[in-house]
Amino acid sequence: MSLLHRELAPITSAAWRTIDDEARAVLKVCLAARKLVDVRGPLGLEAASVNLGRLEGIEAAPLHGVSAARRAVLPLVELRTEFELERAELDAIERGCADPELSPLHDAAKRIARAEDTAVFHGYGAGGIAGIDRRSPHEAIALSDDFELYPRAVASATRVLREAGVDGPYAIALGPRCYAGLMQATAHGGYPILEIVRRAVDGPLVWAPAVNGALVLSVRGGDFELSIGQDLSIGYRSHSERSVRLFLTESMTFRALAPEAAVALVYRDAGT
Amino acid sequence: MANSAGYHESEDVLRRETKDNHRALTSMMEELEAADWYDQRVDAATDDALREILAHNRDEEKEHFVMLLEWLRRRDAKLDAELRARLFRSDSIVAREAAGGEGAAGAPKDGSLGIGSLKGRSSL
Numbered sequence: 001m002s003l004l005h006r007e008l009a010p011i012t013s014a015a016w017r018t019i020d021d022e023a024r025a026v027l028k029v030c031l032a033a034r035k036l037v038d039v040r041g042p043l044g045l046e047a048a049s050v051n052l053g054r055l056e057g058i059e060a061a062p063l064h065g066v067s068a069a070r071r072a073v074l075p076l077v078e079l080r081t082e083f084e085l086e087r088a089e090l091d092a093i094e095r096g097c098a099d100p101e102l103s104p105l106h107d108a109a110k111r112i113a114r115a116e117d118t119a120v121f122h123g124y125g126a127g128g129i130a131g132i133d134r135r136s137p138h139e140a141i142a143l144s145d146d147f148e149l150y151p152r153a154v155a156s157a158t159r160v161l162r163e164a165g166v167d168g169p170y171a172i173a174l175g176p177r178c179y180a181g182l183m184q185a186t187a188h189g190g191y192p193i194l195e196i197v198r199r200a201v202d203g204p205l206v207w208a209p210a211v212n213g214a215l216v217l218s219v220r221g222g223d224f225e226l227s228i229g230q231d232l233s234i235g236y237r238s239h240s241e242r243s244v245r246l247f248l249t250e251s252m253t254f255r256a257l258a259p260e261a262a263v264a265l266v267y268r269d270a271g272t
Numbered sequence: 273m274a275n276s277a278g279y280h281e282s283e284d285v286l287r288r289e290t291k292d293n294h295r296a297l298t299s300m301m302e303e304l305e306a307a308d309w310y311d312q313r314v315d316a317a318t319d320d321a322l323r324e325i326l327a328h329n330r331d332e333e334k335e336h337f338v339m340l341l342e343w344l345r346r347r348d349a350k351l352d353a354e355l356r357a358r359l360f361r362s363d364s365i366v367a368r369e370a371a372g373g374e375g376a377a378g379a380p381k382d383g384s385l386g387i388g389s390l391k392g393r394s395s396l
Binding site: 031194 | 288346383386389
């Protein structure tokens, strides 16, 4: 029996398949960091930390003449978000229903994807995770809503990376405000600005709803590492006569091995 | 400029990641072919010392193959899931596939959704 306790849920095999497929589909769209950084793992539920290879001194000696130091590790963080599905809707799947009401599952998948991406891009201090933007030693490049200036900002970011000795390919993670604007913006003559930006980077353009502004980063590999213990999974919590309570979970942590391999592009006003 | 042989589609439409995968897969094929040739030479050689060297070289090819396989695994979530589901087991390989149960394709052994890495998968 695994900690997911799926076998205890009053859910048929067909309904479990639908739940898993729906979650997978939403997660693959919404998870942005996994499209840009190296993923180490899944290392398994037993994995508790990432070895940092360093020592932390311990002042109090265990014995006169004997020193001690603690091995430095980065603990994995377990993320979990719960959601509830109507049992009648799950039973309908078994009867061949093609459009079961699974919006709570979709919302939960978006939530956990957002949590993972926020930790990677902007950090999660309480979980010991320093995000890419805060670790970057480069000054953030200002963005405005004049999208004709956007290719210039992206070109500046790739120049900063080159000058720092960071090779490409370079990718860009687009936050919601950048994405919305760029999808509509055209240069003089009607040429889409998005296509000009695409030429400024030689790696992927990724929709990243958790990103504030945008982030230009190298995807050459070896710079950013997302470590996964238990990969995203759906488990069973409880049920009543009417509904089943499930959860989405994963264990993860993140570290920027070469923080200089990213440049943040930010809006100076309150929007994202 | 020399191109890697074996593209089945126009190079212009291939992504950078696809070309790198092709390089790795081509190298893996070469390593396995070399191991096969060494196997045959080990059988055919009549000198014990030569046979020993050939067997040593053959095993180095296996090491090279596995290094490339690991490189691919880290970039391909589906391959990663298949390897985790099917390798290092002692039960029947065919029965596991026929049962379609735990460990079958698309059902990672850890009960997860098998998302893994999505690097190189999509761009707007």
